[in-house]
Amino acid sequence: MIELNRVYNENCIETMARMPEDFVDMTVTSPPYDDLRDYNGYHFPVEDIAAGLFRVTKPGGVVIWVVGDRTVKGSESLSSFEHAFRFREAGFRVHDTMIYAKNNPIPSDCGKRYRQCFEYMFCFSKGQPKTFNPITQKIKQEKAFKSFRITKVGRNDLAHDHIAPKERKLNNIFFYNVGTSSSKDKVAFDHPAIFPEKLVEDQIHTWTDEGDLVYDCFMGSGTTAKIAHLQKRRWIGSEISEEYVKIATERLSQYIDAHNFSAAR
Ligand SMILES: C[S@@+](CC[C@H](N)C(=O)[O-])C[C@H]1O[C@@H](n2cnc3c(N)ncnc32)[C@H](O)[C@@H]1O
Numbered sequence: 164m165i166e167l168n169r170v171y172n173e174n175c176i177e178t179m180a181r182m183p184e185d186f187v188d189m190t191v192t193s194p195p196y197d198d199l200r201d202y203n204g205y206h207f208p209v210e211d212i213a214a215g216l217f218r219v220t221k222p223g224g225v226v227i228w229v230v231g232d233r234t235v236k237g238s239e240s241l242s243s244f245e246h247a248f249r250f251r252e253a254g255f256r257v258h259d260t261m262i263y264a265k266n267n268p269i270p271s272d273c274g275k276r277y278r279q280c281f282e283y284m285f286c287f288s289k290g291q292p293k294t295f296n297p298i299t300q301k302i303k304q305e306k307a308f309k310s311f312r313i314t315k316v317g318r319n320d321l322a323h324d325h326i327a328p329k330e331r332k333l334n335n336i337f338f339y340n341v342g343t344s345s346s347k348d349k350v351a352f353d354h355p356a357i358f359p360e361k362l363v364e365d366q367i368h369t370w371t372d373e374g375d376l377v378y379d380c381f382m383g384s385g386t387t388a389k390i391a392h393l394q395k396r397r398w399i400g401s402e403i404s405e406e407y408v409k410i411a412t413e414r415l416s417q418y419i420d421a422h423n424f425s426a427a428r
Pocket of ligand 1: 173174175176192193194195207354356357358380381382383384385386387401402403404407
């Protein structure tokens with residue numbers, strides 16, 4: 164069986180095999196796509212991982228899959244959409260395709276195209292999501308406006324004025340700082356591709372409640388574990404590289420008692 168609040172230093176396929184069916188409320192993760200960076204040379208079979216995640220996700224649970232594309236010989240790989248199709252074949256719904264936009268993308272020479280500044284943030288769900296705690300924003304204009312309906316003969320004002328709500332759900336494009344302003348944990352930057360902490364905070368808040376179980380199958384520097392812990396969720400992580408598990412362990416020791424998360428192999 165499996166212990167909670169642990170980073171497992173192994174292939175995530177092995178960690179998922181330890182889990183019973185319908186076990187995890189939410190997975191938030193970023194795969195090592197397109198060999199964009201050399202994560203110590205590890206690769207991953209997306210079909211097997213999608214099938215594993217479908218098995219261990221509770222009905223109504225979600226997988227937040229953050230992924231971009233590499234440009235190969237001038238053409239985008241579309242790995243992001245390949246992954247979405249594989250998740251759908253595994254049984255998930257594609258509930259939402261959100262965008263993670265970077266306020267301060269790493270400068271790069273992108274040829275005859277605009278500067279690349281976003282990744283996809285797919286929400287794959289096992290049926291209709293069971294939890295949704297939307298983040299809202301205040302609306303400036305609070306005055307009443309006329310409600311209307313467009314009919315064949317034009318605009319038809321409805322009898323009652325509609326009072327605009329004072330808040331509305333955020334749009335599904337999320338802007339985050341990347342790089343050193345995305346976490347204050349210096350050790351995390353020994354990993355080449357960490358999540359902005361705010362991204363993980365927002366997603367965990369949205370799709371889970373306190374006490375729920377959050378999984379990250381590619382734990383890297385431990386961002387998901389840190390934020391899940393701070394948001395009073397339980398968590399499990401897999402990370403295949405021993406070097407990165409050491410980084411995650413050092414990082415998490417600032418927030419969690421050491422005996423609570425020691426990595427297993
Ligand atoms: C994009 S990074 C994740 C970074 C993480 N989100 C963070 O905030 O630090 C992907 C990670 O997946 C790990 N990895 C690659 N294949 C794996 C596998 N099959 N099982 C578990 N981890 C794997 C890599 O070593 C790398 O650390």
